[in-house]
Structures are given as C-alpha cells and as structure tokens.
Amino acid sequence: MSLCYNVFMKELHKRYDELQLEYGAKDLNSIYGNGCDNNAKVALVFMNPTKKNVASSKDWQGIKAQWLGTKQIWDFLTKCGMFDEELNKKIQNMKSADWTPAFCKEVYKVVENKKVWITNLAKCTQEDARPLPDKVFSAYKDLLKEELIKVNPKKIILFGNQVSSIVLGENISVSQTRKQKFNLKIQNKTYSAYAVYYPVGNGRFNQDKAIVDIKEILS
DSSP states (O other): OOHHHHHHHHHHHHHHHHHHHHHSOTTSOOOOOEEOOSSOSEEEEESOOBTTSGGGSTTOOSOOOTTTTOSHHHHHHHHTTSSOHHHHHHHHTOOGGGOOHHHHHHHHHHHHHTTEEEEESOOOOBSSOOOOOHHHHHTTHHHHHHHHHHHOOSEEEEESHHHHHHHHTSOOOGGGSTTOOEEEEETTEEEEEEEEOOOSGGGGGGHHHHHHHHHHHHO
C-alpha cells in the first residue's frame, strides 16, 4: 500500500471510531474493512459487527477486521469459492480464544489473495445482533463510498434488504431482485452492485440461495 493510501485509511478509521462513540458500545472497538484493498474482484458489504468479533475487545492488539473469532461466515465464503477450504476446516474446529493476532492476519492474507474485500456498512460494534435503525446505517453511507472508491472493486455484493436499500438509495427486496445488476455511482465511476440474501444469523435459512446467486454473479 502507498503512503497516500495508508494516510487515507488512517483518517477513515478515525472517523469510524468517532461514530462508534455515537452509535456503538463505548467499551468496544469499531471494526474496519480488510482484505484486497486495490482493485478487488469483489467487495462484500455486511451489516454491522458485534461483540462476538474478538477484535472488538479494547485489549485486542491485532487487526480490526470483520468476522474474527466466528465460524459461519468462513464456511459460507468457502462454499462460494472465496476462501480456502483447509483453513476453513481449521476454523470450524477452533474456539474464539484460539484466534490470535497472528492467525487473524493469516486468515485475511487468504482473503487478500482471493481478491476479496470484506466490510460492513456500519462499523459500530454492538453488544449483540439487535436490529439497528436506518439512520445508523445511513450515517456510514458516504464513508463506505469513500472506502469503495479506494478499494475499487469490480463488483459489489450488498447483503440483506436494509443494507442494499440504503446503499442503493431505493427500496430493495432481495427476493425480487436476485442476480439483478444495479449501477452504483460513486463520484465519477459506476460500479456493478448486487443485492444478496444475508447468509448467517437469522438469514442462514437463505444461505443456499445466497451461494447460488454469488457464484453466478462472480462467474
């Protein structure tokens, strides 16, 4: 990464940390995007992080990236062809406490090599997976666009109705727009964006549909 890029990301992280104090749990870290930060094949945009992420602890000394210390998402990404099968097997047999800073770097090195950028629309970490109002996600919309401009992904996948609707600026129902391409304009560039079922948590029952759609979108 260039010095210019590092300065930009440092400033972006500072703004995310300020919003954590407003919208998140004040005793937890905000969690940032990570992975392939230059011309990614795809950017994955989820909702918001929770305390289950080991990087949310104020004692954490490693990278602050999405889904650290969890299992479901890595199994999902493996099935979509966006993660390593052997490393996923290891993750499925680990406890959250086993996720050391070094192992987290190893995981995200694979994400980077797969040309994937993983992020959330809202970076404000919550104590649990409670629903957040639209105004919270909307507060992060412009910052996400700045992030995406720097990452410059070929395609953007937005998970769930709420995230898709806020980012695209229109009422989206994933069930009605499966594999439909939306033109997302950011500054002077237009990106191909897709709304996909949320694949984990309460959305895990639609995970198979999400896998089918993503495989076709990326093919």
